[in-house]
Amino acid sequence: MVVAVSPTSVERPKAKPFGPQQFEPLEIVSDRCKGCGLCVDACPKHILVLGDSGVNELGYHAVRLTDPAACTSCALCARVCPDAVFTVYARSKGA
Amino acid sequence: MVVAVSPTSVERPKAKPFGPQQFEPLEIVSDRCKGCGLCVDACPKHILVLGDSGVNELGYHAVRLTDPAACTSCALCARVCPDAVFTVYARSKGA
Amino acid sequence: MGGDAMSTLTADTRRIIYQRPSMLTDRSSHYCPGCGHGIIHRLVAELLDEMDLGPRTIGVASVGCSVFAYDYLPVDFVESPHGRAPAVATGVRRVRPDAFVFTYQGDGDLAAIGTAEIVHAAARGERFSVIFVNNGIYGMTGGQMAPTTLLNQRTTSTPTGREASSTGYPIPITEMLALLPGVTYAARGSIADPAWIGRTKAMLRRAFEIQLGGGGLTIVEVLSTCPVGWGMTPAKAMEHLARDVVEVYPLGVIVDRQKAATPRTAEA
Amino acid sequence: MGGDAMSTLTADTRRIIYQRPSMLTDRSSHYCPGCGHGIIHRLVAELLDEMDLGPRTIGVASVGCSVFAYDYLPVDFVESPHGRAPAVATGVRRVRPDAFVFTYQGDGDLAAIGTAEIVHAAARGERFSVIFVNNGIYGMTGGQMAPTTLLNQRTTSTPTGREASSTGYPIPITEMLALLPGVTYAARGSIADPAWIGRTKAMLRRAFEIQLGGGGLTIVEVLSTCPVGWGMTPAKAMEHLARDVVEVYPLGVIVDRQKAATPRTAEA
Amino acid sequence: MAVLAAIAESVAEIDQADRPVLMKGNEAMAEAAIQAGCDAYFGYPITPQAELLEWMARRMPELGRVFVQAESEIAAINMALGAAATGARVLVSSSSPGISLMAEGMSYLAGSELPMVVINVMRGGPGLGSIGPSQSDYFQATKGHGHGDYRVPVLAPSSIAEAVSLVADAFEVAERYRTPVMILADGVIGQAMEPVVPSYRMPPRTLGDWELTGADGRPPRVVRSLHLEPEGLEAHNRALQAKFKRISEREVRWAGEGLDDAEIAIVAYGTAARVARTAIERAREHGMNVGLFRPISLWPFPSEALAETTRSLRAIVVVELSAGQMVEDVRLAIEGRTPVFFHGRTGGMVPTPGEVLDVLRRAWALTAPIEICAREGSTDGR
Amino acid sequence: MAVLAAIAESVAEIDQADRPVLMKGNEAMAEAAIQAGCDAYFGYPITPQAELLEWMARRMPELGRVFVQAESEIAAINMALGAAATGARVLVSSSSPGISLMAEGMSYLAGSELPMVVINVMRGGPGLGSIGPSQSDYFQATKGHGHGDYRVPVLAPSSIAEAVSLVADAFEVAERYRTPVMILADGVIGQAMEPVVPSYRMPPRTLGDWELTGADGRPPRVVRSLHLEPEGLEAHNRALQAKFKRISEREVRWAGEGLDDAEIAIVAYGTAARVARTAIERAREHGMNVGLFRPISLWPFPSEALAETTRSLRAIVVVELSAGQMVEDVRLAIEGRTPVFFHGRTGGMVPTPGEVLDVLRRAWALTAPIEICAREGSTDGR
Amino acid sequence: MQHATILGGFGGQGLLFAGHVLAEAAVIEGRNVSWMPSYGPEMRGGTASCTVIIADHPIGSPIVDQADSIVALNPPSLAKFESLLVPGGLLILNSSLIEAESRRTDLEVALVPCSALARAVGDDRLVSVIALGALVARRPIVSPESVQRALRELIGPKREALIAVDLAAFSRGYEQARLVQAV
Amino acid sequence: MQHATILGGFGGQGLLFAGHVLAEAAVIEGRNVSWMPSYGPEMRGGTASCTVIIADHPIGSPIVDQADSIVALNPPSLAKFESLLVPGGLLILNSSLIEAESRRTDLEVALVPCSALARAVGDDRLVSVIALGALVARRPIVSPESVQRALRELIGPKREALIAVDLAAFSRGYEQARLVQAV
Numbered sequence A, B: 001m002v003v004a005v006s007p008t009s010v011e012r013p014k015a016k017p018f019g020p021q022q023f024e025p026l027e028i029v030s031d032r033c034k035g036c037g038l039c040v041d042a043c044p045k046h047i048l049v050l051g052d053s054g055v056n057e058l059g060y061h062a063v064r065l066t067d068p069a070a071c072t073s074c075a076l077c078a079r080v081c082p083d084a085v086f087t088v089y090a091r092s093k094g095a
Numbered sequence C, D: 001m002g003g004d005a006m007s008t009l010t011a012d013t014r015r016i017i018y019q020r021p022s023m024l025t026d027r028s029s030h031y032c033p034g035c036g037h038g039i040i041h042r043l044v045a046e047l048l049d050e051m052d053l054g055p056r057t058i059g060v061a062s063v064g065c066s067v068f069a070y071d072y073l074p075v076d077f078v079e080s081p082h083g084r085a086p087a088v089a090t091g092v093r094r095v096r097p098d099a100f101v102f103t104y105q106g107d108g109d110l111a112a113i114g115t116a117e118i119v120h121a122a123a124r125g126e127r128f129s130v131i132f133v134n135n136g137i138y139g140m141t142g143g144q145m146a147p148t149t150l151l152n153q154r155t156t157s158t159p160t161g162r163e164a165s166s167t168g169y170p171i172p173i174t175e176m177l178a179l180l181p182g183v184t185y186a187a188r189g190s191i192a193d194p195a196w197i198g199r200t201k202a203m204l205r206r207a208f209e210i211q212l213g214g215g216g217l218t219i220v221e222v223l224s225t226c227p228v229g230w231g232m233t234p235a236k237a238m239e240h241l242a243r244d245v246v247e248v249y250p251l252g253v254i255v256d257r258q259k260a261a262t263p264r265t266a267e268a
Numbered sequence E, F: 001m002a003v004l005a006a007i008a009e010s011v012a013e014i015d016q017a018d019r020p021v022l023m024k025g026n027e028a029m030a031e032a033a034i035q036a037g038c039d040a041y042f043g044y045p046i047t048p049q050a051e052l053l054e055w056m057a058r059r060m061p062e063l064g065r066v067f068v069q070a071e072s073e074i075a076a077i078n079m080a081l082g083a084a085a086t087g088a089r090v091l092v093s094s095s096s097p098g099i100s101l102m103a104e105g106m107s108y109l110a111g112s113e114l115p116m117v118v119i120n121v122m123r124g125g126p127g128l129g130s131i132g133p134s135q136s137d138y139f140q141a142t143k144g145h146g147h148g149d150y151r152v153p154v155l156a157p158s159s160i161a162e163a164v165s166l167v168a169d170a171f172e173v174a175e176r177y178r179t180p181v182m183i184l185a186d187g188v189i190g191q192a193m194e195p196v197v198p199s200y201r202m203p204p205r206t207l208g209d210w211e212l213t214g215a216d217g218r219p220p221r222v223v224r225s226l227h228l229e230p231e232g233l234e235a236h237n238r239a240l241q242a243k244f245k246r247i248s249e250r251e252v253r254w255a256g257e258g259l260d261d262a263e264i265a266i267v268a269y270g271t272a273a274r275v276a277r278t279a280i281e282r283a284r285e286h287g288m289n290v291g292l293f294r295p296i297s298l299w300p301f302p303s304e305a306l307a308e309t310t311r312s313l314r315a316i317v318v319v320e321l322s323a324g325q326m327v328e329d330v331r332l333a334i335e336g337r338t339p340v341f342f343h344g345r346t347g348g349m350v351p352t353p354g355e356v357l358d359v360l361r362r363a364w365a366l367t368a369p370i371e372i373c374a375r376e377g378s379t380d381g382r
Numbered sequence G, H: 001m002q003h004a005t006i007l008g009g010f011g012g013q014g015l016l017f018a019g020h021v022l023a024e025a026a027v028i029e030g031r032n033v034s035w036m037p038s039y040g041p042e043m044r045g046g047t048a049s050c051t052v053i054i055a056d057h058p059i060g061s062p063i064v065d066q067a068d069s070i071v072a073l074n075p076p077s078l079a080k081f082e083s084l085l086v087p088g089g090l091l092i093l094n095s096s097l098i099e100a101e102s103r104r105t106d107l108e109v110a111l112v113p114c115s116a117l118a119r120a121v122g123d124d125r126l127v128s129v130i131a132l133g134a135l136v137a138r139r140p141i142v143s144p145e146s147v148q149r150a151l152r153e154l155i156g157p158k159r160e161a162l163i164a165v166d167l168a169a170f171s172r173g174y175e176q177a178r179l180v181q182a183v
């Protein structure tokens, strides 16, 4: 069955290129996010929000990381997520 | 269905006549006795025995009271009998 | 009918100390010689007499050797499929709030196939009394293992004796039920001797009274014998009951929530 | 696949702190937003990874919202009729002594229609693990009362709130099972917060280890949420779980017979 | 928009007192049972009949009547058995897998001669299957299900309005003959909403000499199915068979549409009959005179009527939401006198009018001996 | 007497190695399953099949195989489902009420395509009924029982020796088609003792690509009956129907006795066929040429063979230990070409050769249209 | 040739065993045989019975409406089965328990005090084996040797003592039946 | 006259309610009507839909293989139902979520940014009511008055506020559909 994705449906996970770059502590598979908000409440840094514009493949407002720099990689978001949407990376000193 | 009872099948309950008579502390509906022997063991006076000769309607050797005089009317036999075969009478001073 | 057995009339001048209760029909039973069911039927009949319950009673017969209970207890009876008596009794009770309702169930019936039905009747706190005859075996079908069968006991389905490794352990179903707040009274008696026969009758009376008083589910487990299934004489069976069976199934009142002597439950 | 999640390779140089377990299939689930099943699936997948159980696992799926567990956990699975998973698992386990066997059951499935099957699998001490997801409601069929539903809770079949007088009390099934010697380990966890999610994972690990060590039945009741059935947002549902539900269903290990910390049973 | 709103206001005044109510089939059947005087309902949730249970959960307590959500379908049917044994008017409902679990109970009810209405809102099988609408429990309802020699009257509504009236009829038949009666609906009847004119019927109550009310001033009564002496059980079975014969003579129900000028008859019940109706409209537009023979009582099956009505036809087309079950009863009635074609969809799929039209075209063209048609038909899945 | 004893001694020496063994039907079927390589048995006690369970309870552990006495028939059939899902060869047995409780399980087994042998030693119904022999679960076994569109091969032994060989065949058919197979016996077959020549058969094992063994080095496997998308479930159902078609073409079994010169054929299976045989002997003594058509597979029913064999006969007499169930399949096969008479006993009673002889006499005399005969027949309880 | 025998009596009288012995004896002789018991709760209290058919051709119904011999060990079984006997059939009555006369005149009736004899030999439950001896004495459907062998095999080598009494009981009945005059 | 409409979209878009409102409106006008939902787990996540048939004669199949109008609120439902439209049928697309063009040229297509409008009116779940307005604007199968009345009745007097927004949403869609040029 044809599935058209509305343009607002956010970040897809991409294999990161090597070398120096702005560090991204999280990967979020947005099209699997159901916008339940559990991670938003779980995040001690309050840096996760539900997308306000368009919906993803599943018809939900997916979560977004507002401030990568503030993320401590504590992974609490990942531990509460029912849809295993997150990959969490350690903040390596190099970055 | 025709049921012939072998002659040895013992006492039937009879309505007692009035007036003086040898006191009978027990009535035993023998044709309902299954010869399980529980009353025999329960009787403190050891005055109950299972008939040694013929069988009753049901094909069992029914219980008999050997010594009416020794019976204390304690009714233990009645309380253990699974087939409610006994009626127990008080030893009235008159007898 | 009914009334105190003592007061029942007789053509005879002698004072009656004991006689067959009027709520026991005048016929011989199909039970094997020495079978405990006979004694338990007699106790129930005595209580129906003494408490004058006959006219308002609806009994639920289960499937087991006691399936013919209605032939011996002259009250209204409905036959239940094997194990479902507590569900059937629930149906009766809900539409007949004024009736006195009891089930009479064997251990295979209640503790095996009927587990879900008794547990949920108890959880709902249904207002009827359960007479649970535990003889540790499937009597009617030829003496197979029941969930209540003792370890090492030989039955036709455990020919070398019940082994925990393959068949597990005797199930303390009444203790499990006692955990449920819906169970107002749970007790375990026995027919091993005249004394316990008397105490068991008292337990049944208490259960019946609680039901009449509007309490929740009441259950009296009666440890009984199956001489044929156990391969013992009636006398030996009584010995075994008094000596070995009570070791696994302790006698006494397990819970009486009207005495508020409750064990740990999920109420709080 | 399998092996410690940490050690799994990635095209990426950054050290991974957490990632989707390899034993969770790469597809989005059919569960409602914020449904606890998703979290519990993830925990099971993490353990299958960490304990490298995938290749020897045979799972038994029950009937409930989790009926599709086999779509998310890439191991051999057999579907059970509603409530019968413990019987199905018994059959699997008996003929496959070397397999790792678990059932994944909802509270309607395990504590209502499946009561007899779980009680007797426990009584027999069957060697498999039960993941018992108690969300206090029938999720899949539209949010009707379950035997585990809290008093006063509104459901589609208790529109004015559950009343003890007509529907009885929440059933502490895991405590009842813990009475049985056949149950080697029984515990109750929750997914209300990251801490309890971690403890619950440890309980599951303990249960799995006991099974692998040849122990008897192991069961972990996981208190979960059904935002849709409860009519709450996922966040509110978690709050309710952490505040109210645990009041009725105390968290912790109920029995661990390999630690020999046993409650009263009919063993002696 | 202010304009529109204003108009709306005025419209609101118009009196529409006896206006039909839009109701879901499940809810309509539940309310019909309540209005028919149902004293007690016992059930267990299952799709696609959950709304029936939920309706009862709300309404019965309001009315001070009995509602119990059982721990299982087995418990439900046995609670119902207990309640029915006291003479109460009892309803039970479920869907296919749950009905299967009631097989033993149904056999006990039939053996104990207890009146009761059981509603099966059929879904796709076998096994867990799907929750889609289906008619694949026809054999179960009309032939097998429980063990032993017994039959259960089965009524099949093809609209929500008809479902409402059949519920009342079912209670009447159940009590007249002391038998469980099954209403065989499907996911479409259960889930669809249609207008229902709220004109319910309460069958009169007649007390018998068997209800358990406590043996007060009368001999004890026993409700049972056990007759351990085979002679006794055979006597009981003879009485049952005599009763089934009476029922099959007196309780046959069916409806015909456009059969007078028909050259082909579609035989279909329930939702299949609705599809057939649409197909027949189209067929007639294409100049094929097709009529509808709609069994309403599936047991007793309207065999004589069917044989009568179809004797002179070119062909019979059976349409079911199944792989072909009622088609056997049709063939038993026809006994080879008319070719029988079959079209069915399975697993929760519903035949489309277009498909049925194609089969009608084929039937119109072909003439073939019954075996072949039937075989070809019954394996013809789409 | 010393004399007699002495003689006995000497006789004892005579070699009787391959002498048939006297076995109870229940025990013979159990041993046949063991010899057929049965890996696991699950059951629950019920008369008249308890000895089957007891035999397994003793023998299976001896052989290091699986025996579990389940807590109920529902648990038994579901334990069997689990074991079968791993590819094990599984046997389940019960009697009528217990089989009714397996309705949901059977539907799941059919839907999940799991091989298994289920033995029903029928007793009198409906309900608790009696423990006497009966054939009143024919409809249940061949048509209804569980929900959904499925069929189960049903094999009916009419002697203990035949029961032994059918058990092995049943496992073979079950595994060839991945389907549960039912052996439909009755209290006589189960309880009687007859000589059995101990020549058992172990069908070869063939492993498929569906058994659950742990996804080690291969993709995971799922055994299930759920297909929530109706399209998917319909595809599954089409595959099932195709399988049922194959079975009904290839697995038809029946036996004939004295049909060549027969003018009347008795159609009977199991114990009824044994009674028929005696009746036929007597009939032939009275100059009536009667033969026996004995269906062995009740599903698939030997319709073509029956139609063939009986085309030219005066009449067909159906004898059952029921109020008339197989008679419907006979009529479906005959389609009115030959008058069908029926004689049945119910509730645990067994027709006597004398009764059957009377019906043969009537059939011999009468000629009547099929409906009338059949109706008259099926209500003819004695 | 086919011979159908019905044995009936009280549950405890061991007649299912006696019927089994008879059937086993027939097997030993390579005959066709079927043994059909009454089963289930009947065995409790009430009357038990079994039917043994021995034939040279395949056996039809294991349940008969015509019997060639009947062994009645108690009054109910006499009443229940008598009518099934073919004219000239053999009726063995346990005269220790049955006073009632047979109502039929076309039978060969043998009155054998089986219970008394059993008690004499030492065990009530031998009553059926005694009757079996009487049956085989009057109707040579199987040879006494085969019966004795069947007894040995069914009781099993481990219980020699038991075998001895059973053999004794069988012979007692066998000889007794020679003596009793037919009625 | 008979008119079959299919509404399809995400579970949370309230289209079963909108379909119910349409059906109720038809009842108010004394027409025959049937409302058939997709039911069960589909409602979780996936696509939900319902079919509303309004007619002046008894209605045949509540499930159709030919639709007169289709309201597609998300991409999957466009893909799923488009083919069922009769030539010249009305296709209302929620252009806020659907970029895909219809593959058919024989339809009347109305692009309505239902989601955007709904968010404007204040609640995502109003998206279906907006679409309903558009439908009734393009196809007078029932009068807007009846729809408004149905809305009031179904929402119930106790929730006046809610009624207000729903009425607003309905009118918004109704007017919007007048403006949008048909493709």
Ligand SMILES: Cc1ncc(C[n+]2csc(CCOP(=O)(O)OP(=O)(O)O)c2C)c(N)n1
Binding pocket: C063, C064, C065, C066, C082, C105, C106, C107, C108, C109, C110, C133, C135, C137, C138, C139, C140, C141, C146, C226, F044, F045, F046, F047, F073, F097, F098, F101
């Ligand atoms: C559904 C079903 N399964 C099995 C049986 C066979 N059955 C009759 S009684 C019984 C159990 C009897 O044991 P119990 O309940 O302990 O009663 P008891 O005879 O020991 O008093 C069984 C399994 C049945 N009648 N119905």
Ligand SMILES: Cc1ncc(C[n+]2csc(CCOP(=O)(O)OP(=O)(O)O)c2C)c(N)n1
Binding pocket: D063, D064, D065, D066, D082, D105, D106, D107, D108, D109, D110, D133, D135, D137, D138, D139, D140, D141, D146, D226, E044, E045, E046, E047, E073, E097, E098, E101
């Ligand atoms: C025999 C049978 N009865 C009823 C159902 C319908 N049904 C499906 S899931 C379910 C219960 C779901 O509740 P739970 O087990 O708590 O799982 P949850 O969805 O809450 O996770 C029911 C009753 C069924 N499929 N089969």
Ligand code: SF4
Binding pocket: A025, A026, A042, A043, A044, A045, A046, A047, A048, A065, A070, A071, A072, A073, A074, A075, A076, A077, A078, A088
């Ligand atoms: S890792 Fe911790 S800090 Fe970073 S987003 Fe997740 S929860 Fe917030």
Ligand code: SF4
Binding pocket: A032, A033, A034, A035, A036, A037, A038, A039, A040, A062, A063, A080, A081, A082, A083, A084, A085, A086, D034
């Ligand atoms: S917890 Fe997971 S599903 Fe829920 S909002 Fe956060 S990322 Fe999305």
Ligand code: SF4
Binding pocket: B025, B026, B042, B043, B044, B045, B046, B047, B048, B070, B071, B072, B073, B074, B075, B076, B077, B078, B088
């Ligand atoms: S009454 Fe007492 S003493 Fe007398 S017989 Fe009975 S038990 Fe013995």
Ligand code: SF4
Binding pocket: B032, B033, B034, B035, B036, B037, B038, B039, B040, B062, B063, B080, B081, B082, B083, B084, B085, B086, C034
């Ligand atoms: S206890 Fe009763 S049945 Fe047993 S022997 Fe004594 S009297 Fe007879």
Ligand code: SF4
Binding pocket: C030, C031, C032, C034, C035, C036, C037, C065, C135, C139, C140, C225, C226, C227, C228, C229, G044
């Ligand atoms: S079998 Fe056991 S329980 Fe049943 S009647 Fe006999 S002794 Fe009593």
Ligand code: SF4
Binding pocket: D030, D031, D032, D034, D035, D036, D037, D065, D135, D139, D140, D225, D226, D227, D228, D229, H044
């Ligand atoms: S219904 Fe409840 S349990 Fe089911 S998926 Fe939705 S939230 Fe989870």
Ligand SMILES: [Mg+2]
Binding pocket: C064, C106, C107, C108, C133, C134, C135, C136, C137, C138, C139, C146
């Ligand atoms: Mg017992």
Ligand SMILES: [Mg+2]
Binding pocket: D064, D106, D107, D108, D133, D134, D135, D136, D137, D138, D139, D146
């Ligand atoms: Mg739940």
